[in-house]
Amino acid sequence: MSAKLLALLFSSLADTLYMVGVSSLIAFLFGLPLGVVLLVTEKGQLLESAVINRLLGSVVNAARSTPFIILMVLLIPVTRAIVGTSIGTNAAIVPLAIAATPFVGRVIEGALREVDGGVVEAALSMGASPWQIIVKVLLPEALPAIVVGLTLSVINLIGYSAMAGAIGGGGLGDLAIRYGYQRFRLDVMFLTVVVLIALVHLCQGLGDLLARRLRRDGRN
Known part of the structure; x- marks a missing residue:
């Protein structure tokens, strides 16, 4: 492989990391309160x-059931209104974040539901307010499960970011399509897949390691 293609590979990897990192942060910032609200507003909850x-719940289910490639096309006017264009890495962040937020919300909701109800009841009996229970009981107790779920969310975003290349989103997916598929360069496509697989394994390993440490610290 030529030095030019290697430079494109590293540039595309940087674009993918940028897209996934920023969209993950946005999805977490909006998905965390969404998941909390989904749980505490259920019947019998705080x-x-x-x-x-x-x-x-209806909005979240509708967003999650929409295929990402269709969602990207539907959000083109929104993307243009926010970033001024529908092409490039910055443009891809908008649909990536919107697609990931409902998923993160459900992840947070599921993690909070795993918290022992007896812990919540004990906090209530001590006069804790709903806000105090959420911040000081539910979230800390559910933190390992939240980390596991967020790791899965980031991995999903890596896959979504590759799909974003189909409509000019940049990153490794764009490299695989433009320089691999369209130019019949199987070596480029293969290398791109290898890099994506390595990226997923790295994220999974780091997420599992952090979750194990949090569980161990919680027992001490």
């Missing part, structure tokens, strides 16, 4: 509200 829970 802030029970059937209307809010059903409305948010």
Whole structure:
């Protein structure tokens, strides 16, 4: 492989890391409160509200059931309004973040649901407010499970970022399509897949390591 293609590979990898990193941060910032609200507004929970829970649940389910490639096309006007263009890495961040936020919300909701109800009841009996229970009980207790779920979210975003290359989103997916598929360079496509697989394994390994340490610290 030529030095030019190697430079393109590293540049595309940097674009992918940028897209995944920024969209993961945005998805977490919006998905965390979304997941908390989804849980605490359920029947029998701290802030029970059937209307809010059903409305948010419907929106989340609708967003999660929409294929990402279709979502990217549907969001082109929104992307242009936010970043001024629908092509490039910055443009790809918009649909990536919007696609990941509902997933992160469900991840947070599921992690919080695993917290022992007895711990919450004990906090309530001591006069803790719903906000105090969320911040000081639910989130700390669910942190290992949240890390595992967020790791899965990041891995999904790596796959989504590769799909973003199909409509000019940049990154490794764009490299595989333009320099691999369209130019019949199987070596480029193969190398791109290898890099993506390595990236997924790295994220999974780091996420598992952090989750294990958090569980171990929680037992001490």
